[in-house]
Amino acid sequence: MSLVEATLARIPQPYRDMAFRHRELLKFAMVGGSTWVIDTAVFLILKGTVLAEKPLTAKIIAVLVATIVSYVLNREWSFRTRGGRERHHEALLFFLISGVGVAVYSAPLAASRYLFHLQVPEVSLLTQEVADFVSGQILGTLVGMAFRWWAFRRFVFPEKDVRRQVAEQV
Template identity: 70%
Template sequence: MSVVESVLARIPQPYRRIAIRHRELLKFGLVGGVTFFIDTAVFYLLKLTVLDPKPVTAKVVAVLVATIVSYVLNREWSFRTRGGRERHHEATLYFAVSGIGVALYAAPLWISRYVLHLQTPFTTRFVEEIADFTAGQIVGLLVGMAFRWWAFRKWVFPDQKQAAPQEERPLSLSRR
């Protein structure tokens, strides 16, 4: 029995159908959880050491490291049944979409720091840390993740049935 089958067997039947129907989203969320911890660890490692005066740069580097891990996990697990593109084309699209995601991840932290001035000497170090975490690790993550989920499914890992030319699609009365 595979790990997925083992987990599914523990989920109550009504929820099991929902989990199966939304398996890509659940896998994407799990990959996101893993990369959230990678992102957070790298961000704070850099922010509290070599990039202390440059938290936005630390955030960008952390997101880039997490994005590389995310590509491998999403390609090989979350969206493994999708695609059909050549690997280099798919990777180029993935990193282009992720580049936009990096801007979306970093924007709330930039706004918090440089528009709202939630940094020392304008506020206490404690408030600065809470604002950095909230803006960079929560708001930025949610905005970036929503965009990436939509863009990955639409452009990077499209459903092969939807990507096929009209004359090649099999005729079907229902989409279940």
């Protein structure tokens, strides 16, 4: 029994059926949660050290690192039965969409810092750090994940059960 099946077995009915129907979304959310931790750790480390004066650059690098991990986990786990494209084409689309995702993820932080001026000396250091976290790590992540869920299913992994069918034919 796989980890997903074991987890689903513990969920009471009727929620189990709903979770089973949306297991791809749940896997995507779990990958997103894992890559959020990676993104957050890289962002905070970079912002607290070598990129202290460049939080937007730190955020972009953090998202890029998380995106590489995301491709591997999404392809091999979340969307493992989806496909319909050659692997190099699929990877190119994934990273192009993720590039747009970087802009989507970064937009709330950019607005917080440069539009609303939530940065020292206009606000306290505590206010700046809270605003950076909320806008960069919470709002940016939610908006970015919604965009990526839609775009990955629509463009990168458009066909259902393609890889499962190939595996069964072999």
